[in-house]
Amino acid sequence: MQEFLHLxxxxxxxxxxLAGTIVAIVAAVMGYFVVLRxxxxxxxxxxxxxxxxxxxxxxxxxxxxxxxxxxTILAALGMGALGxxxxxxxxxxxxxxSFALGLGVLFLTIYxxxxxxxxxxxxxxxxxxxxxxxxDVLTTLYSGIATLLLIALLFRPLLFASIxxxxxxxxxxxVRLLSMLFLVLxxxxxxxAVLVVGALLVLALLVAxxxxxxxxxxxxxxxxxxxxxxxxxxxxxGLTLAFVGPGRHLPVGFFIAALAALFYAISxxxxxxxSPRR
Numbered sequence: 321m322q323e324f325l326h327l328x329x330x331x332x333x334x335x336x337x338l339a340g341t342i343v344a345i346v347a348a349v350m351g352y353f354v355v356l357r358x359x360x361x362x363x364x365x366x367x368x369x370x371x372x373x374x375x376x377x378x379x380x381x382x383x384x385x386x387x388x389x390x391x392t393i394l395a396a397l398g399m400g401a402l403g404x405x406x407x408x409x410x411x412x413x414x415x416x417x418s419f420a421l422g423l424g425v426l427f428l429t430i431y432x433x434x435x436x437x438x439x440x441x442x443x444x445x446x447x448x449x450x451x452x453x454x455x456d457v458l459t460t461l462y463s464g465i466a467t468l469l470l471i472a473l474l475f476r477p478l479l480f481a482s483i484x485x486x487x488x489x490x491x492x493x494x495v496r497l498l499s500m501l502f503l504v505l506x507x508x509x510x511x512x513a514v515l516v517v518g519a520l521l522v523l524a525l526l527v528a529x530x531x532x533x534x535x536x537x538x539x540x541x542x543x544x545x546x547x548x549x550x551x552x553x554x555x556x557x558g559l560t561l562a563f564v565g566p567g568r569h570l571p572v573g574f575f576i577a578a579l580a581a582l583f584y585a586i587s588x589x590x591x592x593x594x595s596p597r598r
Contacts, residue, residue, distance in 0.1 A: 327563055335452045336572075339460050340555035343512045344525060346464045348551035349471055350509040351530035352544050353502060356482040360527050362399060362503065366510040367522035369395045369420040374514070375427030385459055385515055392507035395420075399503050449516045449559070449572055460512050467505050478502060479540060516555070517573045524573075525551060528580035535587040554579045 327333045354363055370388040377387025471478070481488040481495045489495045513522045529550035533543045558576035565575075 331454070332450055332452070333563070335454055335457050336449045336559055337556070338457045339452045340449060340516055340559060341552065342457070342460045342464045343516045344529075344551035344555040345548055346467055346509050347513045347525040348529045348547040349468060349544060350506055351526045351528075351551075352533070352547050353471075353478060353482055354506065354526060355530045355534055356479075357502075359506070360523060363506060363510055363526045364523060365399075365417055366392045366395060366507050367514055368417050368424075370507075370511050370514050372420045372424035372427065373511075375424045375431065378431045379427050383456070383459075385456055385511060388511035388514055389463070389508060391420075392511050393504055396503035396507035397500065452515065456515065460515065463508050463512065467508055470501070470505060474498065474501065517576050521573050521577050524577040524580040525554065528584050529554060532584045532587045535584075536590060550583055554583065 328337075351363075354360055370392045373387040373389075373391030374384035375387075376391070377384050380387075477488070477493050478498050480491075481493050481498050485495050510522060510526065513525045517524055530543075530547045532550055533546035536546060537543050554576055557579050558572055561575045562570065562572040
């Protein structure tokens with residue numbers, strides 16, 4: 321215990337826990353609506369596009385988080401402009417994703433050939449929470465607060481449009497505008513999650529806690545609180561295992577993804593117990 325508490329004397333440990341806490345809360349709240357709206361593919365797409373943004377920012381000498389914000393928000397606006405036509409466009413979206421990944425590989429190659437640190441690509445793919453700076457923490461905090469405030473303002477109409485968009489539209493709810501705003505907020509949350517677990521493991525924070533919570537309860541407020549709690553347990557547990565656990569040589573992203581999958585696996589039999597077969 322003393323060894324664990326002693327770790328908090330180091331700045332990188334403080335930054336890791338602070339950034340992880342902020343990202344876990346924002347990703348859990350956004351993930352609740354992602355699961356309701358069945359837009360997990362959109363979250364994965366935005367994370368892959370964020371890879372190109374982070375790599376391009378590294379080439380330009382700009383912070384990777386800023387680069388991810390810019391490119392993922394542009395992609396979210398494009399996806400939101402399609403509206404309902406976004407469904408059934410897997411081929412077109414796949415082509416855009418492959419082009420974005422190709423750009424990411426190109427930028428990473430240019431960056432590595434410039435004689436700088438080639439580990440940036442690995443950090444973007446699998447997360448680099450242990451190298452988060454205090455500036456990254458502040459950027460994540462400000463964007464996270466803005467995202468949560470907007471979600472709080474849009475909560476009731478967004479929930480209505482997520483559960484039954486046809487009825488919501490007939491009641492005068494601006495479903496298309498809400499969809500576009502939600503995708504922009506999802507882009508910001510995805511960029512923050514990439515900072516922690518990387519582009520390849522972003523669904524571990526964005527979908528798994530919310531999907532687990534929705535398997536245990538369908539009440540909106542209870543599901544949100546449970547989703548946030550599971551997200552925090554996933555982040556804090558993963559960091560703690562990486563710092564003081566038996567697998568200290570293993571990456572933090574592995575522990576985070578493993579805990580997220582474990583919580584979801586535990587929820588499966590609990591769901592069956594709550595809803596026994598007649």
